[in-house]
Amino acid sequence: MAEDNIALVFPAFISDYRDDPSLSVPAFPEIFREYLEKAAAFTQVDLLSFHPQTNPMLDDELRNQYITYVYGCSCAEVLMRSGVRPVMTAGYSMGIYAALFTSGSVSFETGLLFIQKAYEAIRKCLSGVHYGMCGVIGLTEKDIRDIAGQYKLNLVIANRNSDHSFTLAGSSFHINVFIVKAHEEGALHARSLGVTIPYHTNLLAPAARDLYETVFSADVHSPEIPLISLLNQELITDAERAREEVVNNIFTPFNWLATQKQMFLSGIGVLTECGPSLSLRRNSKFIPGAGKFVPWNALLD
Amino acid sequence: MAKITENTRNEVREAVIAFFAEECEADTSQIHDHTSIIKDLDGDSLMFLELIEVFKKRYNLDIELKTIGKYAVKHPVQTIGQLIEMQLLIIEHENRLLELDK
Numbered sequence: 001m002a003e004d005n006i007a008l009v010f011p012a013f014i015s016d017y018r019d020d021p022s023l024s025v026p027a028f029p030e031i032f033r034e035y036l037e038k039a040a041a042f043t044q045v046d047l048l049s050f051h052p053q054t055n056p057m058l059d060d061e062l063r064n065q066y067i068t069y070v071y072g073c074s075c076a077e078v079l080m081r082s083g084v085r086p087v088m089t090a091g092y093s094m095g096i097y098a099a100l101f102t103s104g105s106v107s108f109e110t111g112l113l114f115i116q117k118a119y120e121a122i123r124k125c126l127s128g129v130h131y132g133m134c135g136v137i138g139l140t141e142k143d144i145r146d147i148a149g150q151y152k153l154n155l156v157i158a159n160r161n162s163d164h165s166f167t168l169a170g171s172s173f174h175i176n177v178f179i180v181k182a183h184e185e186g187a188l189h190a191r192s193l194g195v196t197i198p199y200h201t202n203l204l205a206p207a208a209r210d211l212y213e214t215v216f217s218a219d220v221h222s223p224e225i226p227l228i229s230l231l232n233q234e235l236i237t238d239a240e241r242a243r244e245e246v247v248n249n250i251f252t253p254f255n256w257l258a259t260q261k262q263m264f265l266s267g268i269g270v271l272t273e274c275g276p277s278l279s280l281r282r283n284s285k286f287i288p289g290a291g292k293f294v295p296w297n298a299l300l301d
Numbered sequence: 302m303a304k305i306t307e308n309t310r311n312e313v314r315e316a317v318i319a320f321f322a323e324e325c326e327a328d329t330s331q332i333h334d335h336t337s338i339i340k341d342l343d344g345d346s347l348m349f350l351e352l353i354e355v356f357k358k359r360y361n362l363d364i365e366l367k368t369i370g371k372y373a374v375k376h377p378v379q380t381i382g383q384l385i386e387m388q389l390l391i392i393e394h395e396n397r398l399l400e401l402d403k
Binding site: 018137138139140143164165183184185186187188189286 | 343345346347349350351354365366367368369370371373374
């Protein structure tokens with residue numbers, strides 16, 4: 001496995017710590033604590049009371065995002081200290097910030113700043129309106145568009161995980177109607193993602209404009225480890241493109257399926273998810289010629 | 302309509318158990334007909350989707366996922382035994398699966 005080209009993938013939000021592999025990695029707790037303390041000091045948000053079982057902070061979108069960032073950065077740090085040399089990084093949705101940090105494009109604090117400013121800008125532009133997202137498995141894109149058309153639901157396909165697995169965004173009312181209708185139409189699974197922000201939709205274009213100033217005045221370097229864009233599958237190797245990606249990522253749909261295909265085509269043999277679960281892994285099994293998708297701690301063996 | 306032989310039945314059973322053993326890091330000897338997919342194995346719908354794709358390829362099945370989804374709403378699957386029976390029905394009836402309820 002050490003001979004394979006390795007890519008590190010960073011999740012957007014943690015939804016579960018049940019299979020947390022960090023428990024078996026002696027170096028993890030110390031590094032995680034160090035990053036957590038830095039994050040708490042920088043953001044002035046109570047993050048130090050975090051505990052994966054007793055206080056996982058899953059219901060607080062901003063704190064969950066900070067913890068996911070800290071977790072991802074910590075995994076990558078443990079891996080790189082142990083000699084793992086990734087050749088590419090990828091940030092799944094809001095996982096982009098941890099990917100940028102690990103790629104050497106931004107400092108740990110700049111990553112936190114982007115999370116904070118993006119969240120503030122998004123909240124400002126969505127004030128008063130209730131939005132949501134849902135995951136749907138077992139329907140095709142055509143099935144989804146047919147349901148949306150039939151019931152006049154204004155929904156956006158924010159991400160394609162596979163040909164039968166999608167993430168949708170829209171008003172919480174339309175999302176809830178869709179979930180009911182999707183089950184009636186034969187979806188194997190359709191469930192709210194428990195977020196109140198319609199990430200990766202044009203509804204967030206005003207927030208992206210607000211974020212632009214922060215991103216383009218921040219210290220951003222060319223990534224030392226190339227970062228793949230989930231928006232258009234290009235490799236990002238310069239600072240300007242990294243900045244653009246952070247801004248565009250807010251309001252542009254992404255395609256995880258196409259990104260994985262491109263990663264495997266470009267010679268990546270092993271993907272590893274720098275998070276406590278393997279939620280992204282199963283989708284890769286539907287890709288012909290796909291490499292391995294392993295838990296991050298497996299790279300330490 | 303495919304004929305389900307004893308051989309097919311055994312093949313499906315072995316494949317289902319081997320699949321969940323690998324996916325859920327469980328011992329095959331611990332997986333039985335009454336094993337709950339969610340409670341005992343922590344299985345989920347992506348695993349179900351993956352398993353369907355495995356059988357679609359292996360038996361060259363002509364069936365839409367949403368047909369299986371509609372059938373599953375009326376006949377929820379909770380255990381390994383129920384899942385094996387559903388896979389056998391899928392292999393046997395393919396896209397005519399919903400006609401079983403008429």
